[in-house]
């Protein structure tokens with residue numbers, strides 16, 4: 001038993017795939033300290049810089065005073081609080097769907113949605129670069145898992161056309177978490193209509209960032225359809241914690257009845273919902289955060305134009321630099337860290353073999369000086 005674990009761990013080390021955690025001593029942010037040293041971080045999903053916003057901190061304190069700390073029960077027992085309910089209504093209205101349902105995390109939301117909607121005899125069509133939670137959920141559902149090459153609508157259509165499955169569910173990241181590119185949602189929806197399927201959009205990286213006032217991918221493409229199941233997380237651009245699903249009345253009722261990761265878990269503390277309500281208001285009001293983010297993205301792309309390693313074609317805050325070999329990506333990430341810059345080396349199995357990368361994440365809390373420093377250090381490495 002133990003030798004087996006030793007061998008597995010040694011394999012990870014040998015292949016440059018070993019994971020280590022850094023221990024953050026300051027609050028999270030773009031300027032952080034670890035082991036007494038200061039760094040500029042490009043690791044965070046706090047795209048709008050809301051996670052340490054004074055008004056959100058105040059909302060947490062107010063929420064704790066009003067509602068206490070724990071929710072003390074699952075939603076179906078007595079854990080469903082007025083703060084959760086208000087937030088669900090606000091999220092439905094913000095994203096433009098009839099109803100919304102809160103989950104404890106994005107991972108749990110995907111597990112709950114997919115296992116509640118499909119099973120034996122059904123098929124799930126999934127982009128090869130989808131987030132692990134979507135694929136894990138599809139496997140757990142016992143539906144047939146049909147993967148298609150990244151963004152390849154022609155192959156997807158062939159597979160839909162030849163499928164005999166009772167129900168067809170297409171699932172996709174809206175913004176791909178390790179590549180930063182955007183799914184062709186209009187085409188996906190057309191295919192759903194043609195082949196009578198449902199479309200699950202995981203907007204973890206689009207919510208708050210894309211669309212009018214940060215309403216997400218559905219607003220970005222200006223689409224609407226009862227076939228869309230919209231899911232987004234609240235721990236990224238929204239700066240807090242949790243996730244939600246939005247869609248038709250019957251979909252939400254089905255999830256309340258059948259989504260096991262909704263039913264068999266303690267409701268998140270209502271103080272978090274209270275805080276997300278405040279965060280929603282900031283997302284809508286503080287347009288300057290999205291404007292600044294776009295300026296920083298454009299600056300980084302401009303300044304790295306002649307850089308030896310290629311930036312992927314992405315217009316979102318996720319800007320990956322493909323390195324290839326895992327150990328090399330890790331070495332560069334370590335060198336950057338020595339120079340005071342934190343960028344994670346993303347390696348298999350998170351990304352396909354041979355595509356290890358530095359994943360630069362930008363935030364509205366960065367300034368032009370941070371980008372300048374990053375570009376300088378990167379360019380010295382080539």
Ligand SMILES: *Cc1c(COP(=O)(O)O)cnc(C)c1O
Pocket residue numbers: 104105106107108110131133173177202204205233234235242243
């Ligand atoms: C982060 C992420 C999730 C998981 O969300 P959590 O709330 O962190 O569990 C799901 N899908 C995608 C695409 C993500 O990037």
